[in-house]
Amino acid sequence: MKIRNIPGGVTAAAGFSAACCAAGIKYAGRTDMAMLFSDVPCQTAGTFTSNRFKAAPVLWDMEIVYGAKTAQAVVVNAGIANACTGEEGLSLCRATAECAGEALHIPASSVLLGSTGVIGPQLPLDKLSFGVRQMASSLSGSAEAGTAASRAIMTTDTVNKEAALAIDLPAEDGSTVTVHLGGMSKGSGMIHPNMCTMLAYLTTDIAIAQPLLQKALSEVVQDTFNMISVDGDTSTNDTLLILANGLAGNRPVLQEDDSYALFRDALFTLCRTLAVKMAGDGEGATHLIEMRVTHADTKENARVLARSVVSSSLVKAMIFGKDANCGRVLCALGYAGPAFDPAKVELTLNGADGDLCFYRNGNVLAFDEEKALRILSETEIRFTCDMGAGDAEATAWGCDLTYDYVKINGDYRS
Amino acid sequence: MKIRNIPGGVTAAAGFSAACCAAGIKYAGRTDMAMLFSDVPCQTAGTFTSNRFKAAPVLWDMEIVYGAKTAQAVVVNAGIANACTGEEGLSLCRATAECAGEALHIPASSVLLGSTGVIGPQLPLDKLSFGVRQMASSLSGSAEAGTAASRAIMTTDTVNKEAALAIDLPAEDGSTVTVHLGGMSKGSGMIHPNMCTMLAYLTTDIAIAQPLLQKALSEVVQDTFNMISVDGDTSTNDTLLILANGLAGNRPVLQEDDSYALFRDALFTLCRTLAVKMAGDGEGATHLIEMRVTHADTKENARVLARSVVSSSLVKAMIFGKDANCGRVLCALGYAGPAFDPAKVELTLNGADGDLCFYRNGNVLAFDEEKALRILSETEIRFTCDMGAGDAEATAWGCDLTYDYVKINGDYRS
Numbered sequence: 030m031k032i033r034n035i036p037g038g039v040t041a042a043a044g045f046s047a048a049c050c051a052a053g054i055k056y057a058g059r060t061d062m063a064m065l066f067s068d069v070p071c072q073t074a075g076t077f078t079s080n081r082f083k084a085a086p087v088l089w090d091m092e093i094v095y096g097a098k099t100a101q102a103v104v105v106n107a108g109i110a111n112a113c114t115g116e117e118g119l120s121l122c123r124a125t126a127e128c129a130g131e132a133l134h135i136p137a138s139s140v141l142l143g144s145t146g147v148i149g150p151q152l153p154l155d156k157l158s159f160g161v162r163q164m165a166s167s168l169s170g171s172a173e174a175g176t177a178a179s180r181a182i183m184t185t186d187t188v189n190k191e192a193a194l195a196i197d198l199p200a201e202d203g204s205t206v207t208v209h210l211g212g213m214s215k216g217s218g219m220i221h222p223n224m225c226t227m228l229a230y231l232t233t234d235i236a237i238a239q240p241l242l243q244k245a246l247s248e249v250v251q252d253t254f255n256m257i258s259v260d261g262d263t264s265t266n267d268t269l270l271i272l273a274n275g276l277a278g279n280r281p282v283l284q285e286d287d288s289y290a291l292f293r294d295a296l297f298t299l300c301r302t303l304a305v306k307m308a309g310d311g312e313g314a315t316h317l318i319e320m321r322v323t324h325a326d327t328k329e330n331a332r333v334l335a336r337s338v339v340s341s342s343l344v345k346a347m348i349f350g351k352d353a354n355c356g357r358v359l360c361a362l363g364y365a366g367p368a369f370d371p372a373k374v375e376l377t378l379n380g381a382d383g384d385l386c387f388y389r390n391g392n393v394l395a396f397d398e399e400k401a402l403r404i405l406s407e408t409e410i411r412f413t414c415d416m417g418a419g420d421a422e423a424t425a426w427g428c429d430l431t432y433d434y435v436k437i438n439g440d441y442r443s
Numbered sequence: 444m445k446i447r448n449i450p451g452g453v454t455a456a457a458g459f460s461a462a463c464c465a466a467g468i469k470y471a472g473r474t475d476m477a478m479l480f481s482d483v484p485c486q487t488a489g490t491f492t493s494n495r496f497k498a499a500p501v502l503w504d505m506e507i508v509y510g511a512k513t514a515q516a517v518v519v520n521a522g523i524a525n526a527c528t529g530e531e532g533l534s535l536c537r538a539t540a541e542c543a544g545e546a547l548h549i550p551a552s553s554v555l556l557g558s559t560g561v562i563g564p565q566l567p568l569d570k571l572s573f574g575v576r577q578m579a580s581s582l583s584g585s586a587e588a589g590t591a592a593s594r595a596i597m598t599t600d601t602v603n604k605e606a607a608l609a610i611d612l613p614a615e616d617g618s619t620v621t622v623h624l625g626g627m628s629k630g631s632g633m634i635h636p637n638m639c640t641m642l643a644y645l646t647t648d649i650a651i652a653q654p655l656l657q658k659a660l661s662e663v664v665q666d667t668f669n670m671i672s673v674d675g676d677t678s679t680n681d682t683l684l685i686l687a688n689g690l691a692g693n694r695p696v697l698q699e700d701d702s703y704a705l706f707r708d709a710l711f712t713l714c715r716t717l718a719v720k721m722a723g724d725g726e727g728a729t730h731l732i733e734m735r736v737t738h739a740d741t742k743e744n745a746r747v748l749a750r751s752v753v754s755s756s757l758v759k760a761m762i763f764g765k766d767a768n769c770g771r772v773l774c775a776l777g778y779a780g781p782a783f784d785p786a787k788v789e790l791t792l793n794g795a796d797g798d799l800c801f802y803r804n805g806n807v808l809a810f811d812e813e814k815a816l817r818i819l820s821e822t823e824i825r826f827t828c829d830m831g832a833g834d835a836e837a838t839a840w841g842c843d844l845t846y847d848y849v850k851i852n853g854d855y856r857s
Contacts, residue, residue: 082777082785113773113785115805148770149807263778265770342756343852350853356562356679359527363496364677371496371527391529393563432846438757439764 031196032295038191040175041211042234044068044276046168049181052160054153055108055146060181062157064164065103065230066133071272073100073141074243076250078267084112086142087268089122093141098239100272101135103230104161105143105182107215112148112265121152128158132165143228143268145184145215179213182228185437190214190306196295198235198279198288208235208277208292210299216307229254229269229303235292236275237282245293246271253300256332256425257308258340271296308339308426309409313433316348319411320358323422330367331416331423337365338412339427348410349429353378353401355387358412373417380404380411445610446709452605454589455625456648458482458690460582463595466574468567469522469560474595476571478578479517479644480547485686487514487555488657490664492681498526500556501682503536507555512653514686515549517644518575519557519596521629526562526679535566542572546579557642557682559598559629593627596642599851604628604720610709612649612693612702622649622691622706624713630721643668643683643717649706650689651696659707660685667714670746670839671722672754685710722753722840723823727847730762733825734772737836744781745830745837751779752826753841762824763843767792767815769801772826787831794818794825 040047045067049060075094077087093100104125111118122142130137144152168174179189193211200206214229246269254269275281282288309317320338325331338344341361347354358376362369372391377384378401385396385404404410454461459481463474489508491501507514518539525532536556544551558566582588593603607625614620628643660683668683689695696702723731734752739745752758755775761768772790776783790802792815799810799818818824 078778080774080777081783082773110770113770113802113805113807115786117806147768148774149768263774265774265777342848346849346852349849352853354561354563356524356527359496360494360562360677360679363494363679364492369495372529388527391527392531393527430849430852432849434756435760435763435844435846435849438760438844439766 031291032298033195035193035195035209037172037193038175038179038211038213039065039230039232040170040172041193042209042232044234044274045232046170047174047178048164048167048169049177050160050163052106052156054106054156060177061107062160062164063105063178063181064168065178065232066168067101067272067274069274069276070099070101070139071274072237072239072242073098073270073272074239074246075268075270076247078264080263080265082113082265084110084144084266085114085118085122086111086144087266088119089126090141090268090270093138097138099139100141101139102129102133103141103143103270104129105228106152106157107182107184108146109144109150109152110146110148110266111144111152114151117151121154124154125157125161129161129165132162141270145182145228145266148265175211175213182213182215184215185312186216186310188310190303190310192299192302194295194299196291198291200278201280206278208279209233210295212299212303214303214307216310227264227267227307231271231299233271233273234275234277235273235282236277236279237273237292241282241285241289242271242273245296249293249297249300252423253297253304256336256423257304258336258425258427305426308428311428312437313431314428315431316429317409318348318427318429319409319424321411321413321422321424323413323415324418325416325421326419328421328423331421333367334362334365334416335423335425337361339425342430345427345430348405349431351402351405353396353398353405356393359388362414369416369418375415375417377413378404379413381407445705446712447609449607449609449623451586451607452589452593452625452627453479453644453646454584454586455607456623456646458648458688459646460584461588461592462578462581462583463592464574464577466520466570468520468570474591475521476574476578477519477592477595478575478582479592479646480582481515481686481688483688483690484513484515484553485688486651486653486656487512487684487686488653488660489682489684490661492678494677494679496527496679498524498558498680499528499532499536500525500558501680502533503540504555504682504684507552511552513553514555515553516543516547517555517557517684518543519642520566520571521596521598522560523558523564523566524560524562524680525558525566528565531565535568538568539571539575543575543579546576555684559596559642559680562679589625589627596627596629598629599726600629600724602724604717604724606713606716608709608713610705612705614692615694620692622693623647624709626713626717628717628721630724641678641681641721645685645713647685647687648689648691649687649696650691650693651687651706655696655699655703656685656687659710663707663711663714666837667711667718670750670837671718672750672839672841719840722842725842726851727845728842729845730843731823732759732762732841732843733823733838735825735827735836735838737827737829738832739830739835740833742835742837745835747781748776748779748830749837749839751775753839756844759841759844762819763845765816765819767810767812767819770807773802776828783830783832789829789831791827792818793827795821
């Protein structure tokens with residue numbers, strides 16, 4: 030296997046450490062801040078929300094990622110989003126970065142920030158500063174520290190989300206070295222990425238030129254984080270960052286060669302793994318929904334069609350109810366936008382013990398209701414739709430719409 | 444008052460009659476078919492779903508509305524949508540129209556059709572024919588007959604929806620005659636019109652040239668039926684039809700004069716009334732949500748922004764929970780698409796006993812939580828958002844997302 034799964038998350042790559050703490054920003058009795066740190070400065074790339082109301086930490090990070098393009102630490106808090114907070118919100122970012130820079134002996138401009146939680150309120154600077162100092166003195170490169178950090182950034186998530194991979198790349202001396210990639214992310218409401226998704230932080234020890242790091246990230250995000258939807262709401266805080274510190278000792282990747290291709294594939298796998306975990310842990314979700322569109326006329330149309338299905342409230346409610354009302358899947362394809370010939374479409378439900386074809390040659394087919402119920406009782410529900418048009422394909426992931434989603438979001442602030 | 448509300452619905456205009464029956468297509472113990480009939484042929488206009496999977500009756504109606512542009516009867520059934528039913532679905536339309544034509548002594552090509560219900564199954568022709576013949580022999584111009592018809596086309600609707608208006612227009616001899624407009628519509632899921640909405644049938648006795656009838660309808664639909672959303676799903680069956688039989692005796696409206704303007708205003712009022720009723724009776728809804736966007740740069744941007752808010756799952760769940768989490772409204776404006784300056788936006792919640800400003804000058808404001816709860820406990824929740832950009836404005840209507848929406852749609856077929 031060229032790409033190997035390994036244990037761990039953000040601390041899997043050489044030279045990265047993590048910490049977390051309970052700063053008491055909003056939640057009681059749990060950690061709510063996380064810090065990532067690299068022993069040396071990193072090439073940095075990122076993608077951010079397309080929402081017009083960009084949270085203060087998003088604006089802060091964009092300046093770094095589009096400016097100096099290097100960073101050495103990330104500070105994240107859960108509970109308050111620092112969004113729609115005006116000038117005061119921005120100065121809180123500056124103060125937090127300065128506090129972290131001081132504690133870590135790096136410039137404030139090397140500190141990336143992230144926030145998730147309620148939109149509107151200002152963050153309490155005293156609690157943030159306390160948390161930053163505590164975390165700076167308890168950084169650890171252990172797998173446990175990475176896992177603890179991934180737990181600290183959760184809001185309504187029910188499980189923490191982390192993953193790590195390894196690939197082998199040539200070193201300067203012709204020998205082979207192992208390059209590591211790790212990451213953590215959090216959902217799980219306001220998930221309908223349009224540039225990237227909620228919060229996801231990736232670390233790697235690869236040596237790579239920054240433009241290639243950004244290129245790889247921007248490309249893989251299109252088919253991973255941008256292909257999941259929980260509720261159709263694109264957050265004010267969506268942030269995906271990657272830090273590459275070069276400590277693996279590989280021959281620096283400076284062009285789109287085989288090493289770049291392998292790294293890009295590994296990055297795709299890592300992002301897909303984290304993205305699918307987010308979709309499956311959507312607020313209140315009991316099922317993951319996977320919609321694969323094949324033989325579409327263009328890649329972008331395949332993406333739009335697949336996303337439309339996993340975003341449909343009616344499809345999501347039907348999966349919750351284990352109801353094989355496949356007309357709703359067709360309906361969601363039909364209003365997605367792209368033109369297609371309904372008579373050429375073929376829709377199949379893919380079960381663990383076989384498939385069920387629902388629609389072919391312009392007609393809804395009779396099907397075995399018991400078999401359908403058996404498939405719809407699985408945790409991961411997979412549909413394939415062959416558009417009968419071209420060679421493009423795309424996959425989107427979502428989750429079902431449940432009583433708990435309504436419950437969680439009917440009373441989120443309290 | 445130039446435009447007067449009058450009692451009744453589809454039978455309010457001269458020469459129109461209605462009937463309904465229990466054909467037993469899907470439901471037991473209730474009516475499930477409706478018929479509208481005009482004593483004389485009508486100028487006909489319509490708008491239809493933009494879904495690529497257009498139901499068979501939609502294709503049938505489009506041929507009439509874009510072809511001969513005249514019709515004399517409408518036959519509607521609830522329970523089965525006749526969508527994704529291929530050639531067989533289309534021949535069922537032909538057979539139903541032929542049966543109605545025979546019973547009513549008019550050509551089959553003068554019979555418009557509508558269906559709503561489950562996508563996929565074929566309609567039972569024997570039950571349809573039985574229903575058509577029964578209705579043809581029991582047509583009545585009474586208000587009760589119109590109301591009964593509006594009840595027969597309901598699916599998950601909790602209340603029937605009808606309205607009627609009157610205006611005065613000049614007759615040929617210079618005297619004044621009363622022109623009537625009436626209508627009925629049904630929701631209440633799969634409501635996110637992109638050409639028009641689920642099923643709505645309007646009747647009027649005005650004498651008007653067909654191109655002007657279509658123009659008025661196409662224009663008013665943009666700010667009425669196209670501005671409501673229940674769940675973001677654009678149905679395969681969306682149909683809005685208007686039949687004008689000319690029996691009011693007004694001087695025929697042949698150009699965009701004062702008579703046309705008054706008729707257009709009345710048509711707007713009628714469509715808005717029916718559209719708002721549909722939004723407020725969204726599946727499982729407990730609140731109507733009205734989002735008014737003012738001072739946007741363009742009319743289309745105002746529409747897109749307003750619709751984005753009433754379509755947001757997070758906003759809808761927050762209204763259900765009576766939670767003044769206004770950041771979600773800002774968030775939905777921010778991802779809607781149109782560019783704007785967040786610092787110029789002002790967001791207000793409009794209560795019966797006063798307003799609450801939530802956001803101004805780039806900041807979420809502190810507010811009186813008790814007053815917010817009082818306003819959010821009203822049945823109709825109104826927000827106004829001033830974009831601080833131009834002169835355009837638009838209003839959209841939606842409803843809250845409740846446990847009952849999930850319940851209804853988790854088990855719709857059974």
